[in-house]
Amino acid sequence: MKLVASDIDGTILAHNGKISPRTIAAFQACVAAGVEVVFVTGRPPRWLAPVREQLGHLGTVICSNGALVYDLATEQVVSSQCIAIPDVLAARAAIKQLVPSASFAAETLEGLYLEEDFIGENAPEALKQIEARPLAESLRAECGVVKFLAKVQNSTADEFLAKVRPVVSPWVDATHSAPDVALLEMSLRGVNKAATLSQFAASKGISASQVVAFGDMPNDIQMLSWSGRGYAMASGHPEAKQAANLLAPGIEDDGVAQVLEQLLLEAV
Structure with missing residues (x-):
């Protein structure tokens, strides 16, 4: 060892x-x-x-x-190792078409960017302090997206991952780690x-x-x-x-x- x-x-x-x-x-x-x-x-x-x-x-x-x-x-x-922003937005569009109720955020080298519906009622206060905007407007080339996040209600993380992984595979690799929330974490392919x-x-x-x-x-x-x-x-x-x-x-x-x-x- x-x-x-x-x-x-x-x-x-x-x-x-x-x-x-x-x-x-x-x-x-x-x-x-x-x-x-x-x-x-x-x-x-x-x-x-x-x-x-x-x-x-x-x-x-x-x-x-x-x-x-x-x-x-x-x-x-x-x-x-960052995901290209066009790939983030392409993955977002693919998930949204498949699961219209999904909400999104992006962890970047600068901090967290999120969309309005990503913040739930029980969200930590720190999340509520972040200005929510569509990712297509807030993300810039210099942001450096290290993790793209997608969340949905009324599902398990395993079910959400099984449904989403095939459609996002051209752009990102998807996984999850939250035991009680259907929250997917997506990284650059191969990372x-x-x-x-x-x-x-x-x-x-x-x-x-x-x-x-x-x-x-x-x-x-x-x-x-x-x-x-x-x-x-x-x-x-x-x-x-x-x-x-x-x-x-x-x-x-x-x-x-x-x-x-x-x-x-x-x-x-």
């Missing part, structure tokens, strides 16, 4: 926004043993406070499902957590067989399949568990910590 790659939400970060002391100690023990630790998340950089404040991590985070590599120490984007993690590992001279990865949702599938030891959380999505070659106890049982503690013992 030379590199540990972990998803955040639902894997180490519980619904209450907390990372358990045991999990924090396990990551610290990895670092002390000379193991590289990188977090690989669907979150944008502005939502990395739990990693910085609870874990004390100031290294690399792979964000936006692989579209961004971010350095927490310098608070700088190291690299980005996912595994693709960017493999590049990061190679830059450190680390092979896939030396990587231990943890995840719980469909956006973790490629990463779990690629890693030498890919652990899906027992509390995770069925497709993530099917894709992984190993299973970790659920987040409620500090599953990541349990696995890391055992691997560190075996390495002694």
